[in-house]
Amino acid sequence: MSPLRQEVERMSEANGDRRRxxxxxxxxxxxxIVSYCSWRTGSxxxxxxxxxxxxxxxxxxxxxxxxxxxxxxxxxxxxxxVLANQRRSSRRRAALQERLALEVVSTVQDSxxxxxxxxxxxLHLLGPHDREVLLLAEWEGLSPAQIASVxxxxxxxxxxxxxxxxxxFRTAFEELTGKGESESPRREASAxxxx
Amino acid sequence: xxxxxxxxxxxxxxxxxxxxxxxxxxxTHEAVRAQIAxxxxxxxxxxxxxxxxxxRGVLLRVSLGGLALAGAGLAAFVIFGSSGGxxxxxxxxxxxxxASLTAASAESSGTAVIRVKHNxxxxxxxxxxxxxxxxxxxxDGPGPGRPGSxxxxxxxxxxxxxASDDGWVVLGAPEKITGDAPTTRDxxxxxxxxxxxxxLRRMIDGLTDLTTTKLKDGSTVYRGTLPRSGASRDxxxxxSVLPFDYEAEGETADxxxxxxxxxxxxxxxxxxxxxxxxxxxxxxxxxxVTYTRLGKTSALPAPANAKPAKDAPTIGSxxxxx
Numbered sequence: 336m337s338p339l340r341q342e343v344e345r346m347s348e349a350n351g352d353r354r355r356x357x358x359x360x361x362x363x364x365x366x367x368i369v370s371y372c373s374w375r376t377g378s379x380x381x382x383x384x385x386x387x388x389x390x391x392x393x394x395x396x397x398x399x400x401x402x403x404x405x406x407x408x409x410x411x412x413x414x415x416x417v418l419a420n421q422r423r424s425s426r427r428r429a430a431l432q433e434r435l436a437l438e439v440v441s442t443v444q445d446s447x448x449x450x451x452x453x454x455x456x457x458l459h460l461l462g463p464h465d466r467e468v469l470l471l472a473e474w475e476g477l478s479p480a481q482i483a484s485v486x487x488x489x490x491x492x493x494x495x496x497x498x499x500x501x502x503x504f505r506t507a508f509e510e511l512t513g514k515g516e517s518e519s520p521r522r523e524a525s526a527x528x529x530x
Numbered sequence: 531x532x533x534x535x536x537x538x539x540x541x542x543x544x545x546x547x548x549x550x551x552x553x554x555x556x557x558t559h560e561a562v563r564a565q566i567a568x569x570x571x572x573x574x575x576x577x578x579x580x581x582x583x584x585x586r587g588v589l590l591r592v593s594l595g596g597l598a599l600a601g602a603g604l605a606a607f608v609i610f611g612s613s614g615g616x617x618x619x620x621x622x623x624x625x626x627x628x629a630s631l632t633a634a635s636a637e638s639s640g641t642a643v644i645r646v647k648h649n650x651x652x653x654x655x656x657x658x659x660x661x662x663x664x665x666x667x668x669x670d671g672p673g674p675g676r677p678g679s680x681x682x683x684x685x686x687x688x689x690x691x692x693a694s695d696d697g698w699v700v701l702g703a704p705e706k707i708t709g710d711a712p713t714t715r716d717x718x719x720x721x722x723x724x725x726x727x728x729x730l731r732r733m734i735d736g737l738t739d740l741t742t743t744k745l746k747d748g749s750t751v752y753r754g755t756l757p758r759s760g761a762s763r764d765x766x767x768x769x770s771v772l773p774f775d776y777e778a779e780g781e782t783a784d785x786x787x788x789x790x791x792x793x794x795x796x797x798x799x800x801x802x803x804x805x806x807x808x809x810x811x812x813x814x815x816x817x818x819v820t821y822t823r824l825g826k827t828s829a830l831p832a833p834a835n836a837k838p839a840k841d842a843p844t845i846g847s848x849x850x851x852x
Binding site: 354357361365366368369370373374379382383384386387390391394450451453454455457458469473474501504505508509 | 534535536537539540541542543544545546550551554555557558559561562565566
Protein backbone atom coordinates (compact mmCIF):
# COMPACT_ATOMS: atom_id res chain seq x y z
CA MET A 336 0.00 0.00 0.00
CA SER A 337 1.36 3.38 -0.94
CA PRO A 338 2.20 5.85 1.83
CA LEU A 339 -0.47 8.17 0.45
CA ARG A 340 -3.10 5.44 0.57
CA GLN A 341 -2.02 4.55 4.11
CA GLU A 342 -2.42 8.16 5.14
CA VAL A 343 -5.87 8.39 3.57
CA GLU A 344 -7.00 5.27 5.39
CA ARG A 345 -5.54 6.48 8.67
CA MET A 346 -7.37 9.77 8.32
CA SER A 347 -10.59 7.98 7.44
CA GLU A 348 -10.29 5.78 10.51
CA ALA A 349 -9.51 8.76 12.73
CA ASN A 350 -12.49 10.61 11.30
CA GLY A 351 -14.71 7.63 12.04
CA ASP A 352 -13.52 7.44 15.64
CA ARG A 353 -14.07 11.14 16.06
CA ARG A 354 -17.54 10.91 14.61
CA ARG A 355 -18.50 8.00 16.85
CA UNK A 356 -17.30 9.88 19.91
CA UNK A 357 -19.25 12.96 18.91
CA UNK A 358 -22.39 10.94 18.19
CA UNK A 359 -22.19 9.45 21.68
CA UNK A 360 -21.73 12.89 23.19
CA UNK A 361 -24.74 14.20 21.29
CA UNK A 362 -26.94 11.21 22.12
CA UNK A 363 -26.16 11.55 25.83
CA UNK A 364 -26.55 15.28 26.14
CA UNK A 365 -28.67 16.77 23.36
CA UNK A 366 -31.90 16.74 25.37
CA UNK A 367 -30.18 18.51 28.25
CA ILE A 368 -28.71 21.25 26.10
CA VAL A 369 -31.87 21.82 24.06
CA SER A 370 -33.86 21.98 27.30
CA TYR A 371 -31.47 24.50 28.84
CA CYS A 372 -31.48 26.65 25.70
CA SER A 373 -35.28 26.46 25.55
CA TRP A 374 -35.94 27.99 28.91
CA ARG A 375 -33.08 30.44 28.57
CA THR A 376 -34.15 31.78 25.16
CA GLY A 377 -37.90 31.41 25.47
CA SER A 378 -38.10 30.24 21.87
CA UNK A 379 -37.95 26.74 20.48
CA UNK A 380 -36.36 27.96 17.27
CA UNK A 381 -33.72 30.10 18.97
CA UNK A 382 -33.04 27.20 21.33
CA UNK A 383 -32.39 24.92 18.39
CA UNK A 384 -30.01 27.45 16.84
CA UNK A 385 -28.13 27.91 20.10
CA UNK A 386 -27.97 24.18 20.83
CA UNK A 387 -26.71 23.52 17.32
CA UNK A 388 -23.95 26.04 17.84
CA UNK A 389 -23.02 24.43 21.14
CA UNK A 390 -22.63 21.03 19.51
CA UNK A 391 -20.76 22.44 16.54
CA UNK A 392 -18.35 24.02 19.00
CA UNK A 393 -18.04 20.64 20.67
CA UNK A 394 -17.36 18.98 17.31
CA UNK A 395 -14.66 21.47 16.47
CA UNK A 396 -13.09 21.23 19.92
CA UNK A 397 -13.77 17.59 20.57
CA UNK A 398 -10.28 17.06 21.92
CA UNK A 399 -11.10 19.53 24.70
CA UNK A 400 -14.35 17.82 25.69
CA UNK A 401 -14.06 15.23 28.41
CA UNK A 402 -16.22 12.13 28.52
CA UNK A 403 -19.04 11.58 30.97
CA UNK A 404 -20.31 14.15 33.45
CA UNK A 405 -17.42 16.52 32.87
CA UNK A 406 -18.34 16.68 29.21
CA UNK A 407 -21.94 17.39 30.11
CA UNK A 408 -20.89 20.28 32.32
CA UNK A 409 -18.62 21.57 29.54
CA UNK A 410 -21.61 21.61 27.19
CA UNK A 411 -23.76 23.57 29.68
CA UNK A 412 -20.98 26.09 30.22
CA UNK A 413 -20.53 26.44 26.46
CA UNK A 414 -24.27 26.88 26.00
CA UNK A 415 -24.23 29.63 28.58
CA UNK A 416 -21.47 31.43 26.65
CA VAL A 417 -23.22 30.95 23.32
CA LEU A 418 -26.41 32.45 24.74
CA ALA A 419 -24.46 35.32 26.30
CA ASN A 420 -22.77 36.06 22.98
CA GLN A 421 -26.08 36.02 21.20
CA ARG A 422 -27.43 38.58 23.60
CA ARG A 423 -24.44 40.80 24.07
CA SER A 424 -24.57 42.68 20.85
CA SER A 425 -28.18 43.65 20.75
CA ARG A 426 -28.94 43.14 24.37
CA ARG A 427 -32.03 45.17 24.66
CA ARG A 428 -33.56 43.66 21.54
CA ALA A 429 -32.83 40.17 22.77
CA ALA A 430 -34.17 41.04 26.19
CA LEU A 431 -37.33 42.33 24.62
CA GLN A 432 -37.77 39.13 22.67
CA GLU A 433 -37.17 37.08 25.77
CA ARG A 434 -39.66 39.11 27.73
CA LEU A 435 -42.21 38.83 24.96
CA ALA A 436 -41.83 35.09 25.09
CA LEU A 437 -42.14 35.05 28.85
CA GLU A 438 -45.14 37.29 28.59
CA VAL A 439 -46.77 34.83 26.23
CA VAL A 440 -46.32 32.26 28.93
CA SER A 441 -47.66 34.61 31.57
CA THR A 442 -50.69 35.46 29.49
CA VAL A 443 -51.35 31.82 28.86
CA GLN A 444 -51.12 31.15 32.50
CA ASP A 445 -53.41 34.00 33.39
CA SER A 446 -56.12 32.12 31.59
CA UNK A 447 -56.01 29.03 33.75
CA UNK A 448 -55.52 27.99 37.35
CA UNK A 449 -53.20 25.12 36.65
CA UNK A 450 -50.34 24.11 38.86
CA UNK A 451 -48.00 24.91 36.00
CA UNK A 452 -49.37 28.44 35.93
CA UNK A 453 -48.35 28.88 39.53
CA UNK A 454 -44.93 27.42 38.88
CA UNK A 455 -44.25 29.85 36.06
CA UNK A 456 -45.60 32.78 38.04
CA UNK A 457 -43.38 31.86 40.95
CA LEU A 458 -40.38 31.54 38.62
CA HIS A 459 -41.21 34.88 37.10
CA LEU A 460 -41.04 36.44 40.53
CA LEU A 461 -37.48 35.27 41.04
CA GLY A 462 -34.47 37.25 39.87
CA PRO A 463 -32.77 35.86 36.75
CA HIS A 464 -29.78 34.52 38.67
CA ASP A 465 -31.96 32.74 41.18
CA ARG A 466 -34.08 31.34 38.38
CA GLU A 467 -31.06 30.04 36.50
CA VAL A 468 -29.44 28.32 39.43
CA LEU A 469 -32.75 26.82 40.55
CA LEU A 470 -33.61 25.44 37.12
CA LEU A 471 -30.11 24.10 36.54
CA ALA A 472 -30.68 22.04 39.66
CA GLU A 473 -34.34 21.14 39.34
CA TRP A 474 -34.83 20.85 35.60
CA GLU A 475 -31.34 19.92 34.46
CA GLY A 476 -30.44 17.81 37.46
CA LEU A 477 -27.04 19.38 38.07
CA SER A 478 -25.37 19.12 41.45
CA PRO A 479 -24.14 22.26 43.23
CA ALA A 480 -20.59 21.36 42.19
CA GLN A 481 -21.65 21.06 38.55
CA ILE A 482 -23.59 24.30 38.75
CA ALA A 483 -20.46 25.95 40.10
CA SER A 484 -18.52 24.74 37.06
CA VAL A 485 -21.20 25.98 34.67
CA UNK A 486 -21.44 29.38 36.32
CA UNK A 487 -17.72 29.69 36.94
CA UNK A 488 -18.09 30.31 40.67
CA UNK A 489 -16.90 28.55 43.82
CA UNK A 490 -18.91 25.54 44.94
CA UNK A 491 -19.82 27.15 48.21
CA UNK A 492 -21.22 30.10 46.30
CA UNK A 493 -23.29 27.84 44.06
CA UNK A 494 -24.59 25.95 47.07
CA UNK A 495 -25.54 29.19 48.77
CA UNK A 496 -27.26 30.55 45.71
CA UNK A 497 -29.17 27.34 45.21
CA UNK A 498 -30.29 27.24 48.82
CA UNK A 499 -31.47 30.83 48.60
CA UNK A 500 -33.19 30.30 45.26
CA UNK A 501 -35.05 27.26 46.57
CA UNK A 502 -36.19 29.16 49.63
CA UNK A 503 -37.40 32.06 47.54
CA PHE A 504 -39.17 29.83 45.06
CA ARG A 505 -40.95 27.98 47.85
CA THR A 506 -42.02 31.25 49.44
CA ALA A 507 -43.25 32.64 46.14
CA PHE A 508 -45.13 29.47 45.25
CA GLU A 509 -46.76 29.21 48.63
CA GLU A 510 -47.76 32.86 48.56
CA LEU A 511 -49.37 32.31 45.19
CA THR A 512 -51.26 29.28 46.42
CA GLY A 513 -52.35 31.12 49.54
CA LYS A 514 -50.45 28.86 51.87
CA GLY A 515 -47.72 31.26 52.76
CA GLU A 516 -47.43 34.27 54.95
CA SER A 517 -49.15 37.50 54.18
CA GLU A 518 -46.21 39.25 52.57
CA SER A 519 -46.69 39.93 48.91
CA PRO A 520 -44.62 37.55 46.76
CA ARG A 521 -44.03 40.34 44.28
CA ARG A 522 -42.47 42.47 47.00
CA GLU A 523 -40.36 39.51 48.03
CA ALA A 524 -39.30 38.97 44.45
CA SER A 525 -38.33 42.56 43.92
CA ALA A 526 -36.26 42.38 47.04
CA UNK A 527 -34.40 39.32 45.84
CA UNK A 528 -33.83 40.33 42.25
CA UNK A 529 -30.16 40.38 41.45
CA UNK A 530 -28.58 42.98 39.25
CA UNK B 531 -33.45 17.18 47.10
CA UNK B 532 -36.64 18.77 48.29
CA UNK B 533 -39.81 16.75 47.84
CA UNK B 534 -42.25 19.38 49.03
CA UNK B 535 -45.21 20.33 46.89
CA UNK B 536 -43.65 23.43 45.30
CA UNK B 537 -40.70 21.41 44.07
CA UNK B 538 -42.81 18.50 42.90
CA UNK B 539 -44.83 21.03 40.90
CA UNK B 540 -41.66 22.62 39.57
CA UNK B 541 -40.31 19.30 38.35
CA UNK B 542 -43.59 18.47 36.65
CA UNK B 543 -43.28 21.72 34.70
CA UNK B 544 -39.95 20.65 33.22
CA UNK B 545 -40.03 21.64 29.53
CA UNK B 546 -38.55 18.39 28.37
CA UNK B 547 -41.72 16.53 29.38
CA UNK B 548 -43.85 18.63 27.05
CA UNK B 549 -45.07 17.94 23.52
CA UNK B 550 -42.75 19.30 20.89
CA UNK B 551 -39.58 18.90 22.88
CA UNK B 552 -38.49 15.73 21.10
CA UNK B 553 -38.96 17.53 17.80
CA UNK B 554 -36.68 20.34 19.00
CA UNK B 555 -33.95 17.84 19.79
CA UNK B 556 -34.43 16.16 16.44
CA UNK B 557 -34.27 19.50 14.61
CA THR B 558 -31.05 20.35 16.44
CA HIS B 559 -29.62 16.99 15.45
CA GLU B 560 -30.46 17.61 11.81
CA ALA B 561 -28.87 21.07 11.87
CA VAL B 562 -25.69 19.79 13.49
CA ARG B 563 -25.45 16.78 11.21
CA ALA B 564 -25.84 18.91 8.09
CA GLN B 565 -23.15 21.31 9.26
CA ILE B 566 -20.74 18.58 10.24
CA ALA B 567 -21.21 16.85 6.90
CA UNK B 568 -19.89 19.98 5.25
CA UNK B 569 -16.89 20.06 7.56
CA UNK B 570 -16.00 16.41 7.63
CA UNK B 571 -13.48 16.59 4.85
CA UNK B 572 -11.65 19.33 6.70
CA UNK B 573 -11.36 17.30 9.88
CA UNK B 574 -9.24 15.71 11.32
CA UNK B 575 -5.75 16.32 10.06
CA UNK B 576 -2.68 14.31 11.07
CA UNK B 577 -0.98 17.39 12.42
CA UNK B 578 -3.20 19.33 14.82
CA UNK B 579 -1.36 22.52 14.01
CA UNK B 580 -2.56 22.18 10.42
CA UNK B 581 -6.19 21.64 11.32
CA UNK B 582 -8.42 24.09 9.58
CA UNK B 583 -11.90 24.60 10.88
CA UNK B 584 -14.80 26.02 9.00
CA UNK B 585 -15.14 29.69 9.93
CA ARG B 586 -17.13 30.16 13.07
CA GLY B 587 -19.26 32.74 11.35
CA VAL B 588 -21.15 30.02 9.52
CA LEU B 589 -23.44 29.50 12.46
CA LEU B 590 -22.29 32.19 14.83
CA ARG B 591 -25.29 34.19 15.84
CA VAL B 592 -23.52 37.26 17.15
CA SER B 593 -25.90 40.01 16.32
CA LEU B 594 -23.77 43.06 16.03
CA GLY B 595 -22.18 43.91 12.74
CA GLY B 596 -23.64 46.37 10.27
CA LEU B 597 -24.11 47.69 6.84
CA ALA B 598 -20.63 48.47 5.60
CA LEU B 599 -20.01 51.98 4.57
CA ALA B 600 -18.65 50.49 1.38
CA GLY B 601 -16.04 53.14 1.31
CA ALA B 602 -14.84 52.35 -2.16
CA GLY B 603 -18.34 52.43 -3.54
CA LEU B 604 -19.10 55.65 -1.77
CA ALA B 605 -15.92 57.22 -3.00
CA ALA B 606 -17.09 56.61 -6.54
CA PHE B 607 -19.87 59.11 -5.98
CA VAL B 608 -17.60 61.84 -4.75
CA ILE B 609 -16.99 64.40 -7.42
CA PHE B 610 -15.86 67.46 -5.61
CA GLY B 611 -13.71 65.86 -2.98
CA SER B 612 -14.49 68.97 -1.04
CA SER B 613 -13.76 67.71 2.40
CA GLY B 614 -13.93 70.43 4.92
CA GLY B 615 -11.28 70.50 7.56
CA UNK B 616 -11.77 70.10 11.22
CA UNK B 617 -14.06 72.70 12.62
CA UNK B 618 -16.02 73.45 9.48
CA UNK B 619 -18.03 76.32 10.94
CA UNK B 620 -21.56 75.47 9.85
CA UNK B 621 -21.26 71.73 9.57
CA UNK B 622 -22.49 71.05 13.07
CA UNK B 623 -25.44 73.36 12.67
CA UNK B 624 -26.24 71.91 9.25
CA UNK B 625 -26.30 68.32 10.41
CA UNK B 626 -28.35 69.23 13.48
CA UNK B 627 -30.84 70.99 11.26
CA UNK B 628 -30.98 67.90 9.03
CA ALA B 629 -31.65 65.69 12.05
CA SER B 630 -34.49 67.96 13.19
CA LEU B 631 -35.97 68.10 9.71
CA THR B 632 -35.72 64.33 9.43
CA ALA B 633 -37.45 63.83 12.75
CA ALA B 634 -40.26 66.13 11.64
CA SER B 635 -40.60 64.28 8.34
CA ALA B 636 -40.55 60.95 10.13
CA GLU B 637 -43.25 61.94 12.55
CA SER B 638 -46.12 60.48 10.58
CA SER B 639 -44.42 57.47 9.05
CA GLY B 640 -41.14 56.05 7.85
CA THR B 641 -38.89 53.04 7.46
CA ALA B 642 -35.44 52.42 8.89
CA VAL B 643 -33.30 49.56 7.61
CA ILE B 644 -30.51 48.56 9.96
CA ARG B 645 -27.53 46.49 8.95
CA VAL B 646 -24.59 45.48 11.11
CA LYS B 647 -21.42 43.95 9.71
CA HIS B 648 -18.23 42.60 11.14
CA ASN B 649 -15.63 43.22 8.45
CA UNK B 650 -17.58 42.20 5.35
CA UNK B 651 -19.86 39.71 7.05
CA UNK B 652 -23.44 40.63 7.76
CA UNK B 653 -24.11 39.88 11.41
CA UNK B 654 -27.46 41.43 12.07
CA UNK B 655 -30.24 43.27 10.36
CA UNK B 656 -33.69 44.53 11.01
CA UNK B 657 -36.31 46.73 9.46
CA UNK B 658 -38.41 49.12 11.51
CA UNK B 659 -41.54 50.66 10.02
CA UNK B 660 -43.89 53.09 11.66
CA UNK B 661 -47.11 54.84 10.71
CA UNK B 662 -49.30 57.06 12.87
CA UNK B 663 -48.09 55.66 16.15
CA UNK B 664 -48.11 52.06 14.98
CA UNK B 665 -44.83 50.20 14.86
CA UNK B 666 -43.44 47.07 13.19
CA UNK B 667 -40.02 45.55 13.84
CA UNK B 668 -38.76 42.57 11.87
CA UNK B 669 -35.47 40.72 11.93
CA ASP B 670 -34.05 40.26 8.47
CA GLY B 671 -30.47 39.41 9.26
CA PRO B 672 -28.67 36.52 10.88
CA GLY B 673 -28.84 37.91 14.42
CA PRO B 674 -30.94 36.60 17.30
CA GLY B 675 -34.36 35.48 16.27
CA ARG B 676 -35.45 33.94 13.04
CA PRO B 677 -35.55 36.03 9.90
CA GLY B 678 -38.90 37.69 9.75
CA SER B 679 -39.59 37.25 13.43
CA UNK B 680 -40.98 40.49 14.67
CA UNK B 681 -43.28 42.39 16.87
CA UNK B 682 -45.98 44.86 16.04
CA UNK B 683 -47.76 47.57 17.95
CA UNK B 684 -51.01 48.51 16.25
CA UNK B 685 -53.62 50.76 17.86
CA UNK B 686 -51.93 50.30 21.21
CA UNK B 687 -51.93 46.51 21.06
CA UNK B 688 -48.70 44.53 21.03
CA UNK B 689 -48.45 41.48 18.78
CA UNK B 690 -45.53 39.10 18.56
CA UNK B 691 -44.69 36.74 15.75
CA UNK B 692 -45.59 33.10 16.20
CA ALA B 693 -42.54 31.34 14.84
CA SER B 694 -44.37 28.06 14.51
CA ASP B 695 -46.73 29.13 11.76
CA ASP B 696 -45.80 32.66 10.65
CA GLY B 697 -48.91 33.95 12.37
CA TRP B 698 -49.30 36.47 15.17
CA VAL B 699 -50.08 36.34 18.85
CA VAL B 700 -51.94 39.13 20.67
CA LEU B 701 -50.20 40.25 23.85
CA GLY B 702 -52.22 43.34 24.73
CA ALA B 703 -51.26 46.90 25.54
CA PRO B 704 -47.49 47.34 26.05
CA GLU B 705 -48.02 49.56 29.09
CA LYS B 706 -49.98 46.82 30.80
CA ILE B 707 -47.28 44.23 30.30
CA THR B 708 -45.14 43.89 33.35
CA GLY B 709 -41.88 42.12 33.90
CA ASP B 710 -38.30 42.63 34.84
CA ALA B 711 -37.07 46.18 34.24
CA PRO B 712 -36.66 47.57 31.67
CA THR B 713 -40.17 46.71 30.62
CA THR B 714 -41.54 46.14 27.17
CA ARG B 715 -43.12 49.55 27.43
CA ASP B 716 -39.62 51.00 27.86
CA UNK B 717 -38.36 49.19 24.80
CA UNK B 718 -41.24 50.37 22.66
CA UNK B 719 -40.73 53.90 24.01
CA UNK B 720 -37.01 53.73 23.17
CA UNK B 721 -37.75 52.83 19.57
CA UNK B 722 -40.28 55.62 19.36
CA UNK B 723 -37.72 58.06 20.74
CA UNK B 724 -35.36 57.07 17.97
CA UNK B 725 -38.03 57.56 15.37
CA UNK B 726 -37.98 61.11 16.66
CA UNK B 727 -34.19 61.13 16.27
CA UNK B 728 -33.30 61.28 19.97
CA UNK B 729 -30.22 59.07 19.75
CA LEU B 730 -29.10 60.60 16.47
CA ARG B 731 -29.25 64.08 17.99
CA ARG B 732 -27.30 62.91 21.02
CA MET B 733 -24.63 61.46 18.76
CA ILE B 734 -24.43 64.61 16.66
CA ASP B 735 -24.00 66.70 19.79
CA GLY B 736 -20.98 64.60 20.73
CA LEU B 737 -19.25 64.67 17.34
CA THR B 738 -15.80 66.22 17.06
CA ASP B 739 -13.43 66.82 14.14
CA LEU B 740 -16.40 67.20 11.85
CA THR B 741 -15.67 67.23 8.12
CA THR B 742 -17.97 67.39 5.12
CA THR B 743 -17.84 65.73 1.73
CA LYS B 744 -20.14 66.65 -1.12
CA LEU B 745 -21.39 63.78 -3.27
CA LYS B 746 -22.28 63.78 -6.92
CA ASP B 747 -25.98 63.34 -6.24
CA GLY B 748 -26.11 66.47 -4.12
CA SER B 749 -25.87 64.67 -0.80
CA THR B 750 -23.45 65.69 1.90
CA VAL B 751 -21.57 63.33 4.17
CA TYR B 752 -20.71 64.67 7.61
CA ARG B 753 -17.93 62.69 9.25
CA GLY B 754 -16.66 62.95 12.77
CA THR B 755 -15.53 60.99 15.77
CA LEU B 756 -17.62 60.29 18.81
CA PRO B 757 -16.26 59.27 22.20
CA ARG B 758 -17.95 56.17 23.51
CA SER B 759 -19.36 58.14 26.39
CA GLY B 760 -21.01 60.42 23.84
CA ALA B 761 -23.10 57.48 22.69
CA SER B 762 -24.26 56.59 26.15
CA ARG B 763 -27.89 56.97 27.03
CA ASP B 764 -27.14 56.99 30.71
CA UNK B 765 -24.07 58.52 32.34
CA UNK B 766 -24.05 55.78 34.93
CA UNK B 767 -23.99 53.09 32.24
CA UNK B 768 -21.49 54.05 29.56
CA UNK B 769 -22.85 51.60 27.02
CA SER B 770 -22.60 52.98 23.52
CA VAL B 771 -26.18 52.95 22.36
CA LEU B 772 -26.76 53.51 18.66
CA PRO B 773 -30.09 54.42 17.10
CA PHE B 774 -32.80 51.80 17.51
CA ASP B 775 -31.27 50.20 20.54
CA TYR B 776 -28.20 48.62 19.07
CA GLU B 777 -24.97 48.80 20.99
CA ALA B 778 -21.49 49.56 19.74
CA GLU B 779 -19.59 46.57 20.91
CA GLY B 780 -17.84 43.56 19.53
CA GLU B 781 -15.67 40.93 21.02
CA THR B 782 -12.46 42.37 19.61
CA ALA B 783 -13.32 46.04 19.52
CA ASP B 784 -11.33 48.34 21.75
CA UNK B 785 -13.86 49.51 24.33
CA UNK B 786 -12.04 52.78 24.79
CA UNK B 787 -11.68 53.66 21.11
CA UNK B 788 -13.92 56.40 19.73
CA UNK B 789 -16.59 55.67 17.16
CA UNK B 790 -16.25 56.93 13.59
CA UNK B 791 -19.54 58.41 12.45
CA UNK B 792 -20.67 59.33 8.94
CA UNK B 793 -24.06 60.94 8.45
CA UNK B 794 -25.30 61.34 4.90
CA UNK B 795 -27.81 64.11 4.29
CA UNK B 796 -29.66 63.97 0.98
CA UNK B 797 -30.25 66.94 -1.32
CA UNK B 798 -33.71 67.23 0.22
CA UNK B 799 -32.05 68.07 3.54
CA UNK B 800 -33.09 64.83 5.22
CA UNK B 801 -30.76 62.36 6.85
CA UNK B 802 -30.51 59.44 4.47
CA UNK B 803 -28.10 57.25 6.34
CA UNK B 804 -25.99 57.21 9.44
CA UNK B 805 -23.05 54.86 9.68
CA UNK B 806 -20.95 54.12 12.74
CA UNK B 807 -17.69 52.19 12.58
CA UNK B 808 -15.36 50.99 15.29
CA UNK B 809 -12.53 48.54 15.70
CA UNK B 810 -9.10 48.32 14.19
CA UNK B 811 -7.03 46.13 11.97
CA UNK B 812 -8.70 42.87 11.19
CA UNK B 813 -11.80 43.55 13.22
CA UNK B 814 -13.98 46.40 12.09
CA UNK B 815 -17.64 46.66 13.00
CA UNK B 816 -19.97 48.77 10.95
CA UNK B 817 -23.48 49.78 11.92
CA UNK B 818 -25.73 51.60 9.48
CA VAL B 819 -29.26 52.90 9.48
CA THR B 820 -30.82 53.85 6.16
CA TYR B 821 -33.96 55.95 6.40
CA THR B 822 -36.48 55.59 3.61
CA ARG B 823 -40.07 56.49 2.80
CA LEU B 824 -40.23 59.14 5.49
CA GLY B 825 -43.82 60.34 5.53
CA LYS B 826 -44.66 57.80 2.83
CA THR B 827 -44.61 54.44 4.57
CA SER B 828 -47.86 52.53 4.25
CA ALA B 829 -50.27 52.03 7.10
CA LEU B 830 -49.66 49.09 9.41
CA PRO B 831 -52.87 47.12 9.80
CA ALA B 832 -53.50 44.81 12.71
CA PRO B 833 -52.61 41.29 11.67
CA ALA B 834 -55.58 39.26 10.54
CA ASN B 835 -56.35 36.12 12.48
CA ALA B 836 -53.95 36.92 15.32
CA LYS B 837 -54.27 34.26 17.96
CA PRO B 838 -54.93 34.91 21.60
CA ALA B 839 -51.87 34.11 23.65
CA LYS B 840 -53.46 31.03 25.15
CA ASP B 841 -53.16 29.31 21.77
CA ALA B 842 -49.61 30.35 21.18
CA PRO B 843 -46.56 28.18 21.54
CA THR B 844 -44.67 29.08 24.66
CA ILE B 845 -41.20 28.77 25.97
CA GLY B 846 -40.10 25.66 27.63
CA SER B 847 -43.30 24.26 28.92
CA UNK B 848 -44.93 24.10 25.53
CA UNK B 849 -42.00 24.30 23.19
CA UNK B 850 -42.85 23.78 19.55
CA UNK B 851 -40.79 23.51 16.45
CA UNK B 852 -41.25 24.51 12.88
